[in-house]
Every structure is written in structure tokens, then in C-alpha cells.
Amino acid sequence: MSVVTRVIDFTWKVGGQQGEGIDSTGEIFAQAMHRRGFYVYAYRHFMSRIKGGHTHYKIRVRSGPVWHRGDQDDLLVAFDQESIDYNLPQLRDGTAIVHDAAFVARVPEGRELELMPVPMTRLAEEQGRSIMKNMVAVGVSAAMLGLELADFETTIRDRFGDKGEQVVEANRKAFMAGYDYYKTHFTPRQVLADVVTDRPESAYLSGNDAIALGALVAGCRLLFAYPITPATEILYTAFKYFPRYGGAIVQGEDEMAAAFMAIGAGFAGVRAMTSTSGPGLSLMMESLGLAGIAEVPLVIVDVQRAGPSTGLPTKTEQGDLNTIVYGSHGESPRIVLAPSTVADCFHVMGRAFNLAEHYQCPVIVVSDLALGLSRQSVPVADLATGTWTWDRGLRVTDDELKDVTPGTFARYRLTESGISPRTVPGQPNGRFTSLSNEHSEISVEEESPENRVRQMHKRMKKLHGLDLSDWALEHHGPERADLLLVGYGSSYGPIAEVWRKLADEGARVGRLHLKALWPLPEAGLARYLEASRHVLVVESNYSGQVANLIKLRLGFKDRIRSCLKFDGNPFTANEIYRMAKEVV
Amino acid sequence: MSVVTRVIDFTWKVGGQQGEGIDSTGEIFAQAMHRRGFYVYAYRHFMSRIKGGHTHYKIRVRSGPVWHRGDQDDLLVAFDQESIDYNLPQLRDGTAIVHDAAFVARVPEGRELELMPVPMTRLAEEQGRSIMKNMVAVGVSAAMLGLELADFETTIRDRFGDKGEQVVEANRKAFMAGYDYYKTHFTPRQVLADVVTDRPESAYLSGNDAIALGALVAGCRLLFAYPITPATEILYTAFKYFPRYGGAIVQGEDEMAAAFMAIGAGFAGVRAMTSTSGPGLSLMMESLGLAGIAEVPLVIVDVQRAGPSTGLPTKTEQGDLNTIVYGSHGESPRIVLAPSTVADCFHVMGRAFNLAEHYQCPVIVVSDLALGLSRQSVPVADLATGTWTWDRGLRVTDDELKDVTPGTFARYRLTESGISPRTVPGQPNGRFTSLSNEHSEISVEEESPENRVRQMHKRMKKLHGLDLSDWALEHHGPERADLLLVGYGSSYGPIAEVWRKLADEGARVGRLHLKALWPLPEAGLARYLEASRHVLVVESNYSGQVANLIKLRLGFKDRIRSCLKFDGNPFTANEIYRMAKEVV
Amino acid sequence: MARVTVMDYKQSIVEPSTWCPGCGDFPALAALQRACAGLGLSPDQVVVVGGIGCSSKAPSYFGAYGFHSVHGRAIPVATGIKLANRDLTVVVFGGDGDGYGIGLSHFLHTVRRNIDLVYMVMDNHIYGLTTGQASPTSRKGMKTKTSPYGTAEYPVRPLETALAAGASFVAQGFSGDVKQLTRLVEMAIKHRGFAYLNVLSPCVTFNREDTYDFWRENCVNLDDEPEYDPHDRTGAIRVVLQHEGLVRGLIYQEERPSFEAELPGLAKEPLARQFDLSFPEQDWARILKDFA
Amino acid sequence: MARVTVMDYKQSIVEPSTWCPGCGDFPALAALQRACAGLGLSPDQVVVVGGIGCSSKAPSYFGAYGFHSVHGRAIPVATGIKLANRDLTVVVFGGDGDGYGIGLSHFLHTVRRNIDLVYMVMDNHIYGLTTGQASPTSRKGMKTKTSPYGTAEYPVRPLETALAAGASFVAQGFSGDVKQLTRLVEMAIKHRGFAYLNVLSPCVTFNREDTYDFWRENCVNLDDEPEYDPHDRTGAIRVVLQHEGLVRGLIYQEERPSFEAELPGLAKEPLARQFDLSFPEQDWARILKDFA
Ligand SMILES: Cc1ncc(C[n+]2csc(CCOP(=O)(O)OP(=O)(O)O)c2C)c(N)n1
Ligand SMILES: Cc1ncc(C[n+]2csc(CCOP(=O)(O)OP(=O)(O)O)c2C)c(N)n1
Ligand code: SF4
């Protein structure tokens, strides 16, 4: 095998009807490419129904790191005409559509696209089961791109191994049927053939996986949740690992139950969390206030999807920030963290639990569907522990309680920082009753104006000094810039790409990814804004929620513009690029 | 009887333990004063428990209009020492404390306060029931202030009439026992004697009463709610009148049920509402999104109390605005109205239902505990109907549907204004299915980006042009001002008083009361802000929620300062005055 | 209008169903259409309300007025609709997750309210739309995506619970027997009060245990038991207990006034019909006198 | 610690009770204290959790660890506490509004979860703290502040409903009989699983119908019926039905594994005791290999 090193940036897409196995085609292909040594980014387009409706799975394969699906498609495998029609705009001219010969494919006149009919369903049927057309499609793709069965062996085995050797063999055969058919009828394009990559050892996982694993490593042992797209996958990964460490997952009767269970566990001294998406979050508003006033650590993960209400349950958006920052009646402290990459998803959880226990308040981790569901190749080095150190907050030790008279422990003692040392049930002499009512230092219901003002200040001032600029601002490029691109969450990839392109074009441009949204990392943020002539805040919502937070807290109204998208799909690089060019 | 006309501004307060009838003492006294022709403002201080704990009832009696309880107390009737201690700071020097001789009253040295012991409990016991000490107290107060039994006759009769002539007579006697005791032992001060007022015919009612009545007159026929302080009184008043007009009140199993029932009724074409306070509001976040995307009229009344969480359930605050404006996941339209006075509470309901039906979206009416629970004398002329005219929004008539093919009705038709004519169930050929999912014009679940963007714009643009400056800004004073006082809700009274005082001192000062908070009445607001050197936004919360909204939307950051209070009590005029003097 | 037929419903369906072929919800929806047509109900007078779930999408596939609301809240929405317009036939069509999980409280409070609604639950013992998690009716120990080691909770027992809560109409149908189901729906619609109809409705995609075959073989059909008396609550509880919920047919029915009839003040005429809401001036003046 | 006495509890109560003199919640709280002391439970190992309501204030008046949470959510909070620390005795003490109204769903789902909690409901048939509105257990037709013309809803039947939902322990006590109540609480604490104890607890301020006298006279005491078998579910349902809920004593008990025992993975040692959470590096490396 000759050793070729060249720069690869290739996107492969398979499309068809939901419920026909499109996902597994994509998953197998992606996993194999990851194992083949590429950086892979896998994006799933699906609808809120079980069967029928167009779905596709898009995989971007690169020789270098990749954080988004890419704007264009370099190859389409289509199981129906709808997949062609739907994806046409993204298809690069000059490329090919491999389609099931079961239908006669059409492309509009004027589009330079080669149609390659392969009787995928028939070949699968010949192997005994039409659902194996997916494996046929993988074989076709392999042949076309210059890959071999060997590249897929372990993936096929891992996937079908439990079902017995026969199933593995049948899939291998289906693969080869596609592979051979292609080789006989068409010329391989060899795009991915014989490439040796120098990718470091990497894991292939999604943002949701990383959140579950991050929580585990952070010491979270109880996860309470109610199923909801696109957050449920966090549960699945947790189910695999939590029980090995004495942890458990409880499916609540609803999101309220889940959040209040997490509060109970936090009160009792265990790191606990709940994960949800928008509709569930709206049901958790009361819990934010309770954790705020009772000063209980609480971690909520919100994997955002497109709202309002049920909205577009399988589409991405960043529209929940307002209710996260401002939601719940009355006023109570909270911290909002926002991972941008899969690696961030892992690291953020330790920080989230540390902050929740340190400040004794809710910490909301906001992710989004595109970040949560897209599996990506992440260098193992980027997932190393040690980005944070343990902080379990102010806890009174049993020793310190030795001579305390029961009933005198001042759970809500007024302190300089506003943070009061706490006990947990079971600790001798440390007893107190946590209250959702306003309370005195020893936690007695108390309505006097003086006490109210003191306790309100105490709670709110805990976060007054908190500025996470240290680690929550990832900045690239020159500090003095003509344009600063600002974003959070899954826009990381497209922003990075646009930034590189603009820089290559000679522009003085910086990019800034916010990993904490509340309290805003004001010190650092102000410095960057100060130094930039124009600022473009990129976010997936209608009203520019992050831009508004920045304007409210820091001003810079005249220099901030918004790049907004709320159609349910992640940003393409080009959308941001166009807007950036308008600004500068 | 000699005719005296003089300016009266007198505050009377009775204090004691909860559950001992303090409220009814106050209510009787206040009602009688109202009937006597004064303007009355009655304020109740109470705690979140049934028995025990200090409570008081404060009544301000004026010859002219009154919108707040006043900063000072001119007379205190005390049933225990705690009532003296608690209220001492407010007691005007040189005045008297009438107290139950059952305890030995103490006042600190140096305070010029006359103590008048009256054996109120004993006198009541002599009449047969110790609880009648309250009526004794009323008699004592009457004697002191120069009032007669005749001034209380109808009030006593209205209150005890159902219980039989004997009870009425016993109360009369208790009154006279107090009256006579006072006359025998002390010199009457005659403060309210022989006054003839020129107050126009007035009603005596609370903000909550006015909201229930306003809803009734506005055509609301279904009120769904779950009991919660301080909103429950809206139900009580509604119970009295709704059934006479075919309307009904349903106590839901929780606030979610209540809000979703109201949505169902609104969808079916009936004006329906729900009333609640903070904790209930937090449970209604999902309903905001549903009404937003399904475009169903929904009216929610939030009588704010002090949060977060259970907080101070019997204390006032204005801390819910953030969650009202920003709450619920995703982004959806809503309108927020804010009555300032009892009369406003009446008028706002018609506007709320009109706007809800016109814009097919949620309208939240924000009141607060101080406004909702304080009963006040309101000139009947101020409660006249006609401040708004009927607008039931765009409704397709049966006639227009005659030739429509079932299934083709485009409920969410894209229109210039974003508002689409609607049908309600029962209308022939108008059928459609309302959806919480994103949908097409004919209300089919639809996930295409193009449709998404169109429908999102459609929903949001409905309110883009909405500027309620016309009626939602009550401004007094010169337009060009050195200082503009801005507020909403129950701060109306104290602000008005401070404004008058500053104006009397020669300051160029204006006051502006916001009766709509979202969308902000920007056109008018900007004009006033523009013309003012300093702006002081007065609100009862920690973070300056209204000030922040104004800053975000209109800027003027440098000229806006906040006057904040969040100790559970309404503003006093002096607190605002002090801050105003700091500013100018 | 001439005689109503199922076609009158189908004519206005604008959205093709997205249910999986073989899903138990198809026959149940068909039964509802037949029953409505059979009773001569004009589709304009029927409202179907769903929460969120596969089953809850029914309103879109039915052909009357509909409201596809949010997860767990279909019943309160339906309650509001019914009180707004008493003349309408209001049917809630939802899932076991929607109704027995997140919406359980509304279900049981509506049972005791006894408002005149029909409540059909597609009880497939699984969360279908979210692709196969444990539902409140999943059998103990059942393996699903959120119970890879088997569920630790005992299932809710909706029939018993509704009976205990005082339901005035309790029935169970089976998607494998549309004829019986249609009859049960008819009875439910005719019942004046809250008519609760659990439907054993297989999810052919995510539940391999509770299948057509399983239910066909294991369900006792009360129609085959002529001596069974559906007016005896204790007997009803007994039969459900005895067969561990695996009975079908009309289980219990009792005549008693419905909520609309008992609710003080509620107009006899549908409120929704009153378009002109103007309030008599003299009434307002009189009311204000109460506050003198 | 020496023998535990009620004084050990009282010693750390910092807030004087604000309940009305004569309120039924006093004897119930005393029964809980006596039972805990009688069983030798250290107050540091007991957590009392309330929602919001008069009764829900109990944690503040009890003298152990406590959590006075929000309306209707006491049970989930308690569930979290118990799972965090299995060694604790966790008691939920709440009201009928809190538990059967806004919190009904949590109640019944916790019944089926069968987690080892004690749930004591002060069932006074009224909303006390909010000064006298109809509660879910208010009798039909009862006049309250929110039912001036009498309630239109039938009351929930919590005992029957809990039995139907599969509760493993159902009892009813009466504030007028502290001795029996104390014994019932003891049994509830000792029960491994969800022990549900409804307490007929008069609200002397806002409910003039359901009084000490009424309940004393109208309640059948199962302790007086030696032949009654509390291990027979059908019999239990029958006795509750027959007396329309007016029975007191242990109604039903069944041994079965509790949730903590069934929950896959949950450590046998209290999770809360693990303060050092550091994660083995080599484990992390091994886990990452699963994602290769
Ligand atoms: C508040 C909220 N939580 C969770 C979800 C996600 N969700 C949608 S449908 C569903 C379960 C549906 O199950 P079921 O009611 O049994 O209906 P089926 O699909 O089985 O017919 C869930 C959990 C949601 N839409 N809203
Ligand atoms: C979400 C929410 N809704 C309403 C309330 C108001 N509220 C407080 S206690 C209560 C009723 C309490 O009744 P119950 O649980 O029977 O307790 P009791 O006072 O009778 O012991 C209500 C409605 C609240 N605190 N929170
Ligand atoms: S997933 Fe199950 S419930 Fe949903 S449509 Fe398919 S078969 Fe029916």
C-alpha cells in the first residue's frame, strides 16, 4: 500500500425516508472513517416522527480537526427522489449521486451531476433482507472512495456481533455486493484511498455523550430526567457508566419531578443533575427559584431545540437563554455555562458541579441539538482530566460540629462573600430546615424587612464578584480587530472556518467563543469589545439574546451587530461569511 | 350640626396578633369612613400563617384622592406591646396610642406619645364575647376622632345583618361601650368631626375587585385559577358576579391546568383568563409558548408578591417582570399591561382581552400585592365604561365560510400584519387543527426552513408595530424636566406625592406611569426621556427590571437611575423623595 | 346536512398520517371516525385534542376541529373547550406517557370533575414518539432504552385507578377489534360525563412484548360474559384486579350529573355563541352600588 | 448517643409553631416525634420534608433535618434525599391540597416506585394556609371560599386510589387518637417501601364539617376488628369502599423490594458519604476506549 498524505475535506451524505435505516448507514460509515484515522463530524437531519419523511445523515471527513458539518455535499447516496430534491442546493457541482436503481432519478437541467444508479434494494434482497440495502450503500460508497472491506470490518463486527456470526456475515456480503457492483459498473474516484493521517488517538463521541461522561467524572452519581429530544441520549450514555460507580438514573414522571429530585439529592450532599430540552426547562422554572433561595446546588443541562412550545423538536436553536437567565418569578442567583465543542461538553461538567457546590445555586449548562447529537472525532488529549480541580464548597465537618448545640447551626449565616458553610442530613448537631420562604440565618421563616434585605443581598452578592473570563473566553486572532466574531455553542465550527477564511483574505479579524453566559465574563469581554471596530454576534435565535445581554451589561450598542438564524438548521459558514462581509 | 370644610389627611392603624379580628376592625372602620364621605385607602399588613404574629390594618382618610397608605401613623390602636414596638418608627410624634388595658404599654423614653389605656377586652367580655374587643376599639376610635354611632350604623348592619338582629345589637353595644369609656376618661380630639366633604360618588374596592369586575364587563366568562395569595380575592369577587351572566369559575388542580383550560376556552372563542401570583406564574411558562405558537388569546393576571420561590407570600414586590417578558423556552410574542390604580385595574381588563383577541397571543396583566389587596375610594366617574371599544379580532364569519372546502381553511395565513383571521370550533367548513409544533398556513406540521422562517416572522411581527404610547403613558408635569420619576403599579401613590412635594419646592419634575411594559411604549417613552435631564425609575425589586428593559430598548443608560426596594413593603413617599434629592 | 359518513371526516384531512404501518392507533382513530359518523355528528361540531406523542397527533389525521397541544396537557385544554362550547363533542386522544405519566394528575382530577369529555388513551406501554423509552404502563422489569436493565417501577394500573378515583365510565378496547372499539367509542360519546376508554394499542416499532397477538390471546372479552354487570363498581374493580387489567369491553358505567350541569352559573347555551359581549350600562351601575 | 427521647427532637426546634390551637397537625407531629424516638432514631438521621401549606410547615417544628420545599413537590425532593443517602429516615409531611391537588401525580408515581419513604398527609379537607378554599378531599357540595355555592367536583378518594395504584402500605390515622397514630407511624417507618399514611386532621379554623367529633363518631377503627386482614388487597379495597373511606388503622401492607433495592447500580452505601469524588485516571482512559 503506497503511503499518500494529502489534505482531505470530504462530505458524504445518505438520504432516504425515516425508519429505513438511513441512520445506521451513516453511523457505520462515520465510525469506520473515524477508525480509519480521519477526523469525522457526523450530522443527523431528522423529523419528529417515526416513519416516513426525509431524513439524511451527513458525514464530513477531514485530515484535520472538524467542528461542523460543512456547507456543501461532495457525494450523495439517495434512496429516493425526495433526497435528491431536498439536498440539491448543497450538492457541489461536478460530483455524483449514487441512487437506488429502484427509482428513476432526476436532476434539474443545467446541474452538472453524475447519476449512478445502483440496484441497492435488489442487491440487498438477493442477500435475503431488503433492510441491508444500507450496507449495500456503504459498500458502494467504499468502492467509490477507494476504501476496502477491511476498513469496515471492526465496525460491522461491533455493530452486529451480538446478533450472531450469521448476521455479521450477511452484512459483509451485502457490503461486498455493493462494492462489487460499483467496481463493475463505474470508475472509482479514490478520494479517500491510501491516505495516511497523522491524527492523534481520538475518541468518537457526541456532545451528549461527553456531558454524561463529564458528569460521571465530575462525581455526579444521580441523574434524574424525563425523556425528550435531543437530551435523552445523555441518559443512554449515563446508563452505561453510572451504575458501575454506584450511581443511578431515575426517569421521573415529568421534568418537575426530575428537577426537584435533583434538588433533594443536592441538599443531601450528592452531586446530582437533570438534563432536558426547552419544554422540560419551562417546567423547571419553580425549581430554579427554590434552589436559589434554599441555596442548594443544582445542575441542569438544557440541550436546546427550536421553540417555542413543541416547535421543531428535532431541529437546533439557541432560543432558551432568555428564560434561563431571567426565568422564574422573583429574583435569584444562577450561573449559565455554555460548551462550544464536544471536548468542552466534557470539561464543563466538572466546572458546573464545582460552581454549583461552591456558590450553592443552580448552574445551567446550555448546549444545543447540533452540538449534542453530532458525533465527532476528538483527540483523547483534549479529553484529559485536570482542566479543573475539585471544589465541593463550604461544608462544615463533623468535627466542627462537635460542640454545637442542636438547633443553633446558622445555615444561612451572613458572611462577607454571601456563601455560608453548610451541613447535610446525617451530620450530628448540624440540623436545620431548609426553606423556600424568606428566612433568618438559622433558617426560621422570617418576614421582617431588615432580614429580607440582608438575605436578599447575601444570595445575590454571591455572584457579584464572579467573573469567569479566565477560562470562559476562547479567543483567537489579533486583539485589535476590525471585526470580532462572537458566538457560543455549536456555531464554533462555522465561526472558526469563517474566521480562517477572512484571515486568509487579509482581514484583521478575531473570534471569541463564550463558554459562560451568566454572569457574563465582563472583564475579558469588555477588553475584546473595546479593541474591536465591529462586533458580529452569531446566534441561532430570532431576537439576538446574547447580543442583548452584552448590550445591557456592557453597552457597545453601536458596534454590535447580530447574525441570526432560526430556521432549525445549524449555521453554514457561508451564512456567517456573507454577513461578516456586509459588516466590514 | 355645623358645617366644617377642612383638609383632612389622617392615618389610623390598629395592630395585634393574627387571628384576633384585627382585619375586621380595620375593615369596619375603613368602610364607615368611606361612607362618611372621605377618600379612604386601606392597607393590610399580614403574615403567611393563620394565627399569631403581628398584623396591622392601616387606614388613610383624606378629603382628597389618596393612592397610598402614607408614610406616618397618626393614631395607633394597639392590642399588644408588639404592635407598639413594631409600629413605633411610623408613629407621628405628639399623637396617641390607644391600647388595651390588659397589658401595660411601654414607649421608649424621649418619644412624645400619649398612652391611652382602654380595657377593651374587658369591655367586650362584659358584652359577652371577647372577640368584640374589635368593635370596642372602633367605638373608642370614633369617640376620639369625633364620629358617632350613626356613622357606623349601615356598616355594622351590612356586616352582621345575616347573623341576626341580636348580633347587630351586641356589636352596637360593644361600640358604645368603647365610645362611652373614651368619652368618660379622655378628651376627644375631634379630628374628623363635622366635616363635610365634596367627594363625588365613589365606590370602595380593591385592585383585585376591580380586575374581577373589569373582566366581567370585558366579557370574560370563564375564570380558571388555583388559590394563591394575593390573587385569590379575584376569584371571590368573580364568584359573586360571573354566574349572573352565564359565566363560571373553575378551581383547577394546579396552575398549569388553569392556564391550559383558559387556552382551550380562548381557542373555542370565549374570553377566558387565569389569575395567579409568582409561583403559579412559574408553572405557566409552557402555556405562554403554546398560546404564542398556536396563536390563541390568553389573559393571565399576575398579582405579584415577593419572591423568589415561596419568598414572602404576604408581602409586595415587582419582581416577576423578567420572567413575564422573557420566560418560556424559545421565542414567542406577548403583551404586558400594568395597571397603576384601582381604576386602571378595571379598565385594563377590556384592553387586555381586546389585545389578546386582536393579536391572538397572551396578554399578561401585572398587578402587585399592594395594589391588589388595598381597598380604596374610587370616584364612580373613574370607573365609567367607554375607555375602550370592543375588538374581538379577526374572525371569519359563517357566511364567509359558506363556499370553503373543508380542510382548506388557512388558519395561519401569511398576512401583511401577521394576524390571520380565525375560526372557532362549531363553524361550518372552518375546521383546522391548532398545533404546538411549527406549522404551515393550513396548520400542518411542517419543518422546512422556509416555512419556519415565514411563520416565525409572522408571529413576531404582529407586535412589531404595536406601540401603546397613546394610552399607556400617564404623564404629569412639564415635559422638559430636570427629573422624571418613572414607575408602574402601586408606586403610583407615593410617586405622585413626591412629585407634588418636589414641584411645590420649585423643582422642574415630571412623573410618568407606565401602563404597558411590553412591548414598551417606546415612541412616547423616548420623547419623555429625551426631554429629561435625570430619570429615576422607581420599582420594587432588586435588579431594576423596568430600568433594564428601558436601557436595552432605548438606551439613555447615563441618565437613568434606579430607586429600588425589595423588603416586602410598599414604597413610602419619603424613600423616593430622599433618592430623588440625591439625583437632582 | 345529509347523513354523516366517515368520508365527511376524511374529506378535510390535510396531513397524511405519519404513523408506522401497523400502528394500533390507526384502527382506534378509524373507530372514532365511525362512531362519530354513526352518531351523525357533524365534523364541525367535533374537536379532537391531543397532547404530544405519536397518538397525540391524531387530531391532524382525524378531519374535525383539532388541537395538538403540549405534552400532558390535553385534558385541561379540552376542558376549556368544552366549557366554552357545551354543544361540541370533545374527544381527547393521547398516549400512556402523555396521560399516565406527565399528565396523570389532570386525568384523575378530571375523573372527579366528571366533565363531559371522551378520553381515549392509546396505551402501548411505551414512549413511541421519542423512540422507545419506558412508559408508566411498561411492565415491571421491561427493558427499554431508558431501562436497559429493566424498569424498577411497578406499572400504573389505569383502569383500577380510574375506578378508585370514581370514574363514571370506564372501558377498555383493543386495536385488534375495531368493531368492539367502535361500539365502545359510541357509548363513550353518548355518556354524559367523563368517559374514559383505554385502548390496548400496539406500538409495532418499539414494543415487542405487548403485541396484537399477546393482547388478543390474553384479554378477557367482557362481551362474552353476559352475566357481567357494568353498573356495579365493586364488581368492576374485582374483574380488573382478577385479570390484572387484561379485560376489554365496557367495565363500568354510572349515570350522574356532569360537571357542566353542576357548575354554578354556567350558561345552558354555549358561551362561544355570544359574540357581542357588550355589558348593560345599568347592570354596571347596579354592581358598583355593592361597593358603596 | 444514649436512648433517644422526644426531648432530643424538641431540643433543636428553633421556631415556635404557628399552627392554630387545636389544629389536628399538633398530635400528628407529636406522634411522629414519639415514633421516631421510640424507634431510637437519632434526629440527625431523620429528614422531614414538606411542600407548602399549614401542615407542610411541620419540618420547622419537628427538630430533625428538614426541607420546607414548594407547593406539591415535597415527594420528589424527598425522593432525591433518600437516593442520596439511603441511611436516612425520610418523612414527607404535607396537606391534602399539596399532595392530592397540585402534587397528585408525584404521589401516585411514588406509590408505584415504592421508594422507602413515609408519607403523612394531614387531610383536613380544606386549604388551610390560604384561609379556606376547597381542597380535593372537600366533600361534594361543600361550601368554602372558592365554592360559595358548593363544590361541583366529587372528592378524590386517596385511600382507594393509592390501593388501586398498588401501594405497599396504606393506613389511616386520626389526630384524635395519638396512640394509634403513633403506632401507625412506627409501622410506616419500619415498612421497607413507600408507606402512605393519611391522617384525618381537623382544621379547626376553616372546616366546620370535618371535625374531631365527626371523625370520632363516624370512623370505623380497624383495630377493633380482629378478623380484618391487612394483607389482602381486595379486602382492603372492599373495606374502604364500604365505609366510604371512614376507616382507621392499618389498611394494607405488603412486603416487596423497595425502589432503592431495585434501582440498577445504586450503591449500597449512602452516596452522600462519599466526599472525595476523584475519578480513577485509568478508568477514564478505559472508558474512552469504548468510543474508539
Ligand atoms: C414537557 C415535555 N417533556 C417531554 C417531551 C418529549 N416527549 C414527546 S412525546 C413523549 C412520550 C410520548 O409517549 P406516549 O404519550 O405514550 O405517546 P406514544 O408516542 O407512545 O403514542 C415525550 C416524552 C415533550 N414533548 N414535552
Ligand atoms: C404553585 C403554588 N400555588 C399555590 C400556592 C398557594 N398555596 C399555599 S398553601 C396552599 C394550600 C395548602 O393546602 P393543604 O396542602 O391542604 O395544606 P393545609 O394548609 O390545609 O395544611 C396553596 C394553594 C403556592 N404556594 N404555590
Ligand atoms: S412508533 Fe409505535 S406508537 Fe409511534 S406510530 Fe410507530 S407504531 Fe405507532
Ligand code: SF4
Ligand atoms: S388554619 Fe387549619 S390547618 Fe392551618 S393551622 Fe389553623 S387549624 Fe391547622
Ligand SMILES: [Mg+2]
Ligand atoms: Mg405510548
Ligand SMILES: [Mg+2]
Ligand atoms: Mg389541607
